Amino acid sequence: MGFISMGSGAPPVGLDIGTDHVRAAVLKSSSGSPTLASYGRVDVPMGAVVDGDIVDPSAVASAIRELWRQPGIKGRDVVTGISNQKVVVRLIDLPFMERDELQGAIQYQAQDYIPIPIEDAILDFHIIGDYMTPSDEHMMEVLLVAAQRDTVEATVAAVEGAGLRLASIDVTSFALVRSTLGSGLNVFSEDEEGPGEAVAVIHIGSGLTNIAVVEKGVPRFTRVSSLSGNQFTQAISNVLNLTFDDAERLKIRAGLPDINAHVLAAPEDPEAGMIQTAQDALEREVNKFIAEVRRSLDYYLTQTTQARTIRRIYLTGSSAQLANLDTYLEKGLQAEVVLSDPLRFIQVGSGARALVEEDRMGAAPAIGLALGGVI
Ligand SMILES: Nc1ncnc2c1ncn2[C@@H]1O[C@H](COP(=O)(O)OP(=O)(O)OP(=O)(O)O)[C@@H](O)[C@H]1O
Ligand SMILES: [Mg+2]
Structure with a gap:
């Protein structure tokens, strides 16, 4: 950010849209340490979000608008998470290529890995790393994410209906891993896992449960269940x-x-x-x-x-x-089994403390989403 900022320049607000509640986390990043400046939660009318899908975007938009009337919840740009049984996250191995080339290749390769027709899907990918095989082939590990176009469109409709702008969409499980284990897909303390071990993050909400398995610092598997x-x-x-x-x-x-x-x-x-x-x-x-x-x-x-x-x-x-x-x-x-603390990696400002402490177990997705925007 320059000295003269045209926009607010603020990182996007983490917006978690759930079956029972919408939640917002406003993070400020000063001198590298993210601080939760404000936090809020508002009820969602029953039936507006079902199995992680926004079936009534205008009802959700009204709930978001109400959320933006809570103290300190401001900023037009938001990052939201998607989470439903149709979101696909797959770790795949491909011959090494540059990012630009991969962008094109993914479009062709993805259909082999995802059960939804490619024309109905929105794809994203993260390069995890590259390695040499014993026979000297240069390979790369890529995390492929596919979401149904309808899911994404309903999310855009709800957010824009509330007068906000969707700066980016994340997978809720990644946000959970970020707020539970540290920021960034690849970063978290090494002492969490011993050799041959992985850790899991399980988030149980009202309509959905998110399961993520993290191995060698990377979320390698996610699953969404409606048992919750x-x-x-x-x-x-x-x-x-x-x-x-x-x-x-x-x-x-x-x-x-x-x-x-x-x-x-x-x-x-x-x-x-x-x-x-x-x-x-x-x-x-x-x-x-x-x-x-x-x-x-x-x-x-x-x-x-x-x-x-x-x-x-x-x-x-x-x-x-x-x-x-x-x-x-x-x-x-x-x-x-340990209870995850979504405040572990952040500071909490006085304006947010009471609200977030009251909702400590429910706050992980919104905080994790916001964390993705400040790092
Ligand atoms: N003290 C408690 N003991 C047991 N269950 C509780 C308690 N407090 C809240 N819950 C349950 O938590 C659920 C609400 O969770 P939450 O608000 O996180 O869901 P959500 O984020 O709106 O939905 P989603 O599942 O779509 O993420 C409800 O089922 C409620 O009964
Ligand atoms: Mg939730």
């Missing part, structure tokens, strides 16, 4: 015949039973029976969830990677607050 908070609530609602809102309150109150304790809810509690039923339903859902995560992690480990184990899982997302979920996952997945 809403499913937990729905299971309680079904089994007790409660409205979704009542089931939601009971879910948060009950949590999972403490597997190390022998006493459940106090028997004199008038809701003890309901709590027990809710916990049983949650336990069944969480077991399904564990099986699904295990399938994803096993799939990754059986691919060409060198890692044989996932040593540590960083857990984030509002649904990660479900009481005792971490112990269930630790037992079910045989890995160390």
Whole structure:
């Protein structure tokens, strides 16, 4: 940035569009250390975002407009994340070529790797590195990203409908990895992994769960599942015949039973029976969830990677607050489970502190998106 700045010159605001909430993170980067200047969260009307797709762009645009009325949320340029089961992230090996040549080659090669027709897809790629094979071939490793054109167009419509400009689109999983493990695709502390080990980041929201596996500092695998908070609530609602809102309150109150304790809810509690039923339903859902995560992690480990184990899982997302979920996952997945802290790599300004601390588990995507714009 020069002395005279025509625009604000500010990095784009991280905008996370979710099933239940839109969130914004405004980061300032002074002397190389990013500081969260403001943070906000606003509800999204039910049904406007389904399975990571914006089905009602104008409802989402109104929620974003409301978000931009929150204190300190300003700036016209935003970076947002996409996350749904149709976003494809693949690590591929290609003969070495220069970036310009790769740009063209990717268009031809991509169809071999992605299940959606190339004309319906928007492609992006990141060069991870290059290497020599034992037979002296010069190869390169490329992370290929493909998103459905419709997904991207609906995102543009929602953002522009709110009077903002979409400066760039990121994959939500990459943003999660960035806020959990450090900035940039290739950068994070080496002591996180030992030889033969990888780490995973699991973010459980309301409509979606994002799983990312990171090996040698690079997110090499991502998967999006629809097993998440809403499913937990729905299971309680079904089994007790409660409205979704009542089931939601009971879910948060009950949590999972403490597997190390022998006493459940106090028997004199008038809701003890309901709590027990809710916990049983949650336990069944969480077991399904564990099986699904295990399938994803096993799939990754059986691919060409060198890692044989996932040593540590960083857990984030509002649904990660479900009481005792971490112990269930630790037992079910045989890995160390730690809660991810989205504030680990940033400073927090006084204007943002109270809001972000209240939403600490939900803040990782918005912060990670904003981090991608300041580094
Ligand atoms: N204390 C809690 N215990 C258990 N679940 C909780 C708790 N607090 C919030 N949740 C759950 O978190 C979910 C909302 O998460 P969040 O706001 O992060 O979703 P989102 O980002 O809008 O959706 P998406 O899944 O599309 O990313 C709801 O299912 C809610 O029940
Ligand atoms: Mg979310």
